[in-house]
Amino acid sequence: MQTTLHDLLALPAFAEIEVACGRAQLGQPVTWVHISELPDAARFLTGGELLLSTGLPLLTMTESAQEAYLHSLAQGGAVGLLLELVRNVQEVPPALLAAARQLDCPLLVARREVSFEQLTKAAHARILAPVTAPAEPSLEPLWRALTETGRGADFVTAHLGPLLSLPLRPRATLLSTLDTLLTVNFNVAEAARRLGVRRQTVYYRMEQLQVMLGELEDARRQLGLRLALELLRTTESSAPP
Template sequence: MYITYDDLLSLPQMKKAKVVSGEKGLDKFIEWSHVVELPDAFNWINSGELIFTTGIGLENHEKDLLRIVEELYKKSAAGLVLVMGPYIKEIPNSVKVLSNKCAIPILEIPYEIRAIDITYSMSRILFDNYIKDKSMNDLMRELIYQEFNEEFYERAVYYGYNPQSKYVASTIQVDNLLDDLLSNKSIVESKNLDIGAAILNIVRCISNKYKKSIFYILQGTNLIYFLPISNEDQWDIEINKINSEIKDTVCKKLNGLTVSIGIGEPCNDLKYFKRSVGEAQKALKILKACERSNDLRSYKELGIYRIFFRARDNEELMSIYNGVLKDLIEYDKKNNSDLVHTLDIFLAEDCNIGKTAEELFIHRNTLKYRITRIQEILSCDFENVNECFTLRLAYKIKKFIGYVEPNLL
């Protein structure tokens, strides 16, 4: 449930309202509103809330207002509305400076306007948007998980779908959520475990900043969303930029919580949304298979992994893996050695002895001995480009199978 600042400022009661500072925060979404008069009560505000005050409870206006803005920033609140009149005659410049620095919008309204009238109108919009969001969530679920129906076009246009635009699916997944919750108590306390909603709010704010109207479906802490693209030739740069900002903002706003993002290919029709989602999910799977976190990957960048996903028989992939590395795997088992891992790092470092030794924390001579032994066991030559390609392919298969069907390894 949310409203935008455009929604707020379009209310009849806000005709005389004025944004005095913190304009960079006007892309935030407002999730609720409160009238607060006692300074200590600001400690109890929540993320996304817009606060109204007449200043009747303030003792030292400048000092108290500075503390209020700091508290709003810490809690990721939406902003502050000051009722100008007998209690607040002017806003100190220092408060405006802090508001600008924190991107916390400060609005002023005349004393004769009743805050309760504004909050009532806001509540009605919030409720309407809640119903609209729920309906859109239902539409997206049907689009992604059911057979396509022509009636979807009409429903999608109601929610802002532009048939002339191309859209790209992205899917966000929290990295190691359970470990983060157990080790970082502040995540639990600050968000009350409603992490999915907090991530959705960040995605909304940033997409709004870039003037992008999104479609989304939230499933627990996992979020799938579609962004329209502006430039077909450089869509990947545009989408990567937005998603990088989303990823970094989640980490910053949610106490170090990290997410990974998979990105699909553009689709020029609503009926292909499902395909773009599938591509985004595959890109995310490869991130996990490569043990990458706090990162993003597009389907376009998957390279050889795209062929793996199209392979109908994973056992056939495993036969390639075993056919290439079987002797080395068996040698490690018999001798309690780790040559399979050594070769993996050696190939990842482009067969560079120095970098590989540094990565493995071993002496160069030790590594040279291992490499010689590996060549003997596998009867291979690392100066042969084709043989190196085959070995790299085997390791990519291992990573792929290890994530999509680990019981085969």
Template sequence: MPPTLASLVHHSALKLTVRAGEDGLDVPVRWAHASELADPVPYMEGGELLLITALKLDAEDREAMRRYVKRLSGAGVVGLGFAVGVHYEDIPDALVDAARAEGLPLLEVPRRTPFLAISKAVSAAIAADQYRAVTAGFAAQRELTRQALTEGPEGLLAALAAQVDGWAALYDASGALVATAPEWAVRRAARLTPDVTRLRERPAPASSVVAGPENDDRVELHSSAPAGVPARRSPSVRRPPWAPPSGTRCTRRSPCSP
């Protein structure tokens, strides 16, 4: 999983202390960014842990801190790291109170912890998460290939449905339903025949994402023929709306052939 404020707080080498916003520590951190601008919002993308020493802030002015924290929260900043012992020996109460009122996590950064160490910790955690995703994708591809070679279309569909925590279906060149996994998905898959027909009319390989027959369905359709060859089979994959891309060729809008 990606780094969170909680994982940074529990990082033994950083020695961070939570001063406000304890309920928001499970939010993912996209990056750690240091800025001493009075208004860094134009340079934020959302998801950042902002690191400051308050060089250009009147951190003891309650109204100024209220506006500052509100702007950060509105920009999607997920946390604020304040280095003590630089310009302020302690985090001013005005900033602590503003962060508590806004629900923005405020982390005290000890003087012996450089901002660079925090940035490196976030970067390393992000890289590790990406590596896990890539290796999981390769493992998923190997499993799909193994199932296709040993168990045929039925085994491939069963493995694919398990990987995406949904259902999968296979259609022939006429658009007729060949197989589904699990079996209860037959009716749902059959209702997608018009969408499969439309996909077959496009040059292969092709893909599309459609709303499934049930309100919570998000279905991905893929034609499996190489470019320039009429599609003979069109797999469809249903993934629940909360599920992230699995990293397999079938669920990342690239062709999957049994």
């Protein structure tokens, strides 16, 4: 079951967080919580993120730039923005609030100092909590898949399960990134070139992949992931439209 913004707001760590706008969209699934004070944070997003900020990038922005900032986050796939209204800004800028209302984008605020570290830890624990005990990744299901009909799905789920449960956009982005990293033996510069993104973006996605899938450097683990991706492609390409 996917974790939503509503689920995160019910956590004790989020007790001080208020909803300033976008309450109707709190049912959106959240795939990650990311802290960023960059005005162009959207370029790092894969989709489904809740962005945390103290409002630092807003200080030097014009009203039109603030609107563009929120639009860029929405276009990048962010499901919401959480602002701490303590150090850098004390009130939500009117232009930003107007843009959030226009987009019906969840805008969350903390009017007292909060620990972003605690928020992210609590959120990720909730997002990554397994519904059932995960199967231990093993190559054994592969051999059964080669000899017994219908065992490929078990193998794919054991190796890629957390990614398969994501919404379509982040699922496709992270699967493509994983496939590329395996192809180039985790050469970040080459992966960034092939994916058409910055190296920082690849590092960010690698962090997500490692938290969701576990250790990625083991050779047998990489082989299992390669085979699982190939089985997944075969299954999806043969599925009826």
